[in-house]
Amino acid sequence: MSRQDVARVLGGLISEETLRADLALYHKLALDWGASAAAIIPASDVTIDERVRLKCIVPRCLRAGESPNCPPYAPELDLVRRALERFSWAILFKCDVEPLEMYAPGRGTTQAEKRRTLAFHEKSGEIVYKLERHAYKDGYYLAMGFGGGSCKDYLCQGLICQYLDSGRCRFPHRARPAMEAVGIDVIALLNKVEWNAYALLDDLSTIPCAVTVGIVFIS
Numbered sequence: 001m002s003r004q005d006v007a008r009v010l011g012g013l014i015s016e017e018t019l020r021a022d023l024a025l026y027h028k029l030a031l032d033w034g035a036s037a038a039a040i041i042p043a044s045d046v047t048i049d050e051r052v053r054l055k056c057i058v059p060r061c062l063r064a065g066e067s068p069n070c071p072p073y074a075p076e077l078d079l080v081r082r083a084l085e086r087f088s089w090a091i092l093f094k095c096d097v098e099p100l101e102m103y104a105p106g107r108g109t110t111q112a113e114k115r116r117t118l119a120f121h122e123k124s125g126e127i128v129y130k131l132e133r134h135a136y137k138d139g140y141y142l143a144m145g146f147g148g149g150s151c152k153d154y155l156c157q158g159l160i161c162q163y164l165d166s167g168r169c170r171f172p173h174r175a176r177p178a179m180e181a182v183g184i185d186v187i188a189l190l191n192k193v194e195w196n197a198y199a200l201l202d203d204l205s206t207i208p209c210a211v212t213v214g215i216v217f218i219s
């Protein structure tokens with residue numbers, strides 16, 4: 001077995017050169033797996049804002065309190081702030097939501113159609129899971145990803161949360177709090193990398209695009 005074939009040690013020393021190459025690989029993988037854009041960003045670009053968290057309950061999101069990953073159960077912001085400050089680099093990515101009309105709030109008459117409108121974070125959630133897993137395998141044992149929306153929608157299709165019901169999550173490795181649930185100001189981050197987001201309200205024909213966003217903190 002050549003040295004390159006040997007699995008990396010978890011938490012082993014990683015040179016600047018290897019880190020740079022890994023970040024470039026994760027950036028490429030995000031695009032290969034379906035992101036419409038990705039960026040390698042300093043983790044310090046991320047801001048945690050109490051107002052973002054409060055927006056989950058004022059006005060109340062229909063998922064607040066419905067899974068352990070949504071407020072009021074999602075991790076406390078002080079813990080999140082202190083933990084994320086210890087990362088240096090992250091991969092930020094976005095996926096386009098298409099066709100936009102299928103996912104607009106309030107859309108759909110049948111249960112299946114209504115569920116679909118809530119599942120638009122599915123693709124970004126899958127990329128978050130795969131990137132975090134890849135980075136972990138590469139030795140970044142503290143790599144941590146956050147997507148968007150509630151796992152009750154994009155994983156459990158609106159079924160009652162099995163974790164809150166019986167203590168056993170149906171998707172223990174995939175379910176995680178959304179960026180917004182842990183207070184990350186996603187819109188500020190998008191503006192920093194010059195990606196646009198719009199309010200999906202009223203006349204959809206005026207809206208150029210809709211996106212779902214994920215982030216994986218690497219090291």
Ligand code: SF4
Pocket residue numbers: 066067068069151152153155156160161162163164168169170171172175
């Ligand atoms: S059971 Fe479903 S809704 Fe509950 S935490 Fe797991 S993925 Fe989320």
